[in-house]
Amino acid sequence: xxxxxxxxxxxxxxxxxxxxHAYDRSTRALGKALGLDLVEVxxxxxxxxxxxxxxxxxxxxxxxxxxxxxxxxEMGFDAVMAPCNGCYHNLKKAEYDLADDQESRDVVGKLxxxxxxxxxxxxxxxxxxALDWIKEAIGEDGLGERVKNSLKGLRVANYYGCMYTRxxxxxxxxxxxxxxxxxxxxxxxxxxxxxxxxxxxxxPLKTACCGGAHTLSDSDISTKLVLNLLQTAEAxxxxxxATECPTxxxxxxxxxxxxxxxxxxxxxxKVLYFTQLLGLALGLKPRKVGVHENxxxxxxxxxxxxxx
Amino acid sequence: MPIHEKSLIRPExxxxxxxxxxxxxxxxxxxxxxxxxxxxxxxxxxxxEEIAALPGGEHIHRCWQCGSCTNSCTVYAVNEDFNPRxxxxxxxxxxxxxxxxxxxxxxxxxxCNKCTYACPRDVAxxxxxxxxxxxxxxxxxxxxxxxxxxxxxxxxQVFATGKIEEGRIVxxxxxxxxxxxxxxxxxxxxxxxxxxxxxxxxxxxxxxxILRPRTRGWGRARAAIAExxxxxxxxxxxxxxxxxxxxx
Numbered sequence: 001x002x003x004x005x006x007x008x009x010x011x012x013x014x015x016x017x018x019x020x021h022a023y024d025r026s027t028r029a030l031g032k033a034l035g036l037d038l039v040e041v042x043x044x045x046x047x048x049x050x051x052x053x054x055x056x057x058x059x060x061x062x063x064x065x066x067x068x069x070x071x072x073x074e075m076g077f078d079a080v081m082a083p084c085n086g087c088y089h090n091l092k093k094a095e096y097d098l099a100d101d102q103e104s105r106d107v108v109g110k111l112x113x114x115x116x117x118x119x120x121x122x123x124x125x126x127x128x129x130a131l132d133w134i135k136e137a138i139g140e141d142g143l144g145e146r147v148k149n150s151l152k153g154l155r156v157a158n159y160y161g162c163m164y165t166r167x168x169x170x171x172x173x174x175x176x177x178x179x180x181x182x183x184x185x186x187x188x189x190x191x192x193x194x195x196x197x198x199x200x201x202x203x204p205l206k207t208a209c210c211g212g213a214h215t216l217s218d219s220d221i222s223t224k225l226v227l228n229l230l231q232t233a234e235a236x237x238x239x240x241x242a243t244e245c246p247t248x249x250x251x252x253x254x255x256x257x258x259x260x261x262x263x264x265x266x267x268x269x270k271v272l273y274f275t276q277l278l279g280l281a282l283g284l285k286p287r288k289v290g291v292h293e294n295x296x297x298x299x300x301x302x303x304x305x306x307x308x
Numbered sequence: 309m310p311i312h313e314k315s316l317i318r319p320e321x322x323x324x325x326x327x328x329x330x331x332x333x334x335x336x337x338x339x340x341x342x343x344x345x346x347x348x349x350x351x352x353x354x355x356x357e358e359i360a361a362l363p364g365g366e367h368i369h370r371c372w373q374c375g376s377c378t379n380s381c382t383v384y385a386v387n388e389d390f391n392p393r394x395x396x397x398x399x400x401x402x403x404x405x406x407x408x409x410x411x412x413x414x415x416x417x418x419x420c421n422k423c424t425y426a427c428p429r430d431v432a433x434x435x436x437x438x439x440x441x442x443x444x445x446x447x448x449x450x451x452x453x454x455x456x457x458x459x460x461x462x463x464x465q466v467f468a469t470g471k472i473e474e475g476r477i478v479x480x481x482x483x484x485x486x487x488x489x490x491x492x493x494x495x496x497x498x499x500x501x502x503x504x505x506x507x508x509x510x511x512x513x514x515x516x517x518i519l520r521p522r523t524r525g526w527g528r529a530r531a532a533i534a535e536x537x538x539x540x541x542x543x544x545x546x547x548x549x550x551x552x553x554x555x556x
Binding site: 014015017018019043044045046048049050051052053054055056057058059062063066107110111114115116162165166167168183208209211212213214216217218221224225253254257258260261262292293295296297299 | 363364382383386416418419420421422424425432438442453454455456457458459460462463466467470471472473474475478481485492493496497500501503504505506509516521523524525526528529531532533535536537540
């Protein structure tokens with residue numbers, strides 16, 4: 001029985017306080033239901049998302065390093081869990097840069113000192129995603145034993161997005177053979193949802209891009225990309241797209257509406273966070289996992305399926 | 309996906325004559341298209357170094373033109389004019405004027421990093437796209453793109469308070485790009501977003517917008533970041549040979 005990650009630092013990030021609140025709610029509810037301890041990083045700041053790096057990549061490294069410094073040096077944790085792909089990606093990127101690049105260490109050292117906190121050093125902390133967290137701390141077997149309300153063959157397309165697997169070099173633990181996550185064919189979400197009773201459809205766009213970085217600045221391209229993701233999921237026979245990133249999730253929901261209004265193309269596939277689906281399988285009520293907070297209305301659908 | 313290659317022959321230099329006879333030989337029609345001669349005299353020999361001096365462009369010299377970037381590109385699949393390999397080629401040989409002809413779309417890179425994943429030479433083409441977009445704006449060839457304006461609105465909030473508030477980002481961005489906030493699809497999205505929310509949560513969201521989330525004790529970090537930004541800006545301008553008016 002896996003005993004790793006029973007108690008980890010939790011970094012929700014800005015999106016989970018806003019548009020991705022359902023992801024925060026369902027992640028916390030899932031931890032509670034599974035008996036896993038999440039301790040929120042104290043007085044955290046934004047990791048820099050996808051924007052600060054375009055102003056200056058070193059500042060993104062600093063912002064992410066401050067979060068890791070608090071988790072490791074002030075709170076004494078050896079692992080921090082970030083459910084948001086953007087946060088997860090940036091913390092991983094900062095870890096890589098600080099191990100690899102003297103200039104990044106210099107900038108982080110200088111800014112940390114000026115800001116009045118300990119500088120983070122590579123190796124102080126391990127950054128994990130919510131998928132790693134459930135996979136390691138509970139595992140498929142453990143999850144299977146705890147399922148009270150099986151997903152009963154719900155047909156799911158698993159959508160991982162860009163930031164969870166690319167670029168490869170910032171994820172040294174991936175692509176390490178059996179048991180590890182794959183950057184070309186990720187499967188952790190598939191594994192967990194299958195353990196909860198879902199049927200994973202063959203979805204070729206698991207790591208395709210939703211255009212999240214330009215969701216407002218170049219909306220037409222985002223709508224095109226999202227529509228492709230939605231229609232391909234429907235063609236693959238999926239009833240639900242399972243997500244693991246608030247930017248992807250909101251992007252899918254937002255451009256599903258935009259495609260309907262601007263292009264007159266309606267798609268009916270539902271969009272739910274994987275934590276929401278796992279929570280429902282553990283017998284939690286839809287409200288407990290924030291289904292009412294999603295833009296994509298799946299309440300009626302879940303009732304029909306006997307999951308609500 | 310096959311890569312549609314762009315020719316360095318400009319369309320306006322291709323001449324087809326419906327009826328033309330030269331020295332008694334009929335050369336009418338497409339079979340004898342004439343190419344107007346062009347002498348390129350405007351090479352920017354420093355172009356590669358200028359791009360390499362901006363964040364993300366550091367490894368452009370490694371490129372050996374395999375085309376994996378364009379082949380894997382998300383935006384290329386939507387628009388065949390979006391061709392990272394071609395732009396890297398132009399930058400490396402200094403053909404600035406050709407590069408400027410695509411100056412209006414280079415900012416459209418969505419940072420999906422498929423190119424960086426596929427590149428066998430660790431060029432990090434995604435970074436090169438961002439460096440090139442910055443270069444176009446710093447040199448005054450292009451106005452600030454919507455993408456850069458969004459990055460700036462976002463970063464300003466992070467630098468000011470340590471955190472962002474999404475509603476404010478959307479409002480500030482729409483204001484800065486002179487777009488109306490009331491657009492049919494946005495209104496519909498908000499309607500769907502709030503329809504199941506209990507009143508208490510709506511009120512909390514409202515307060516959040518007014519109070520703004522912030523990191524406590526952020527003042528010293530804010531000052532340190534501002535100083536870093538100013539230093540970095542001066543470094544970039546110097547690298548591109550742009551002399552500040554103030555120091556002139």
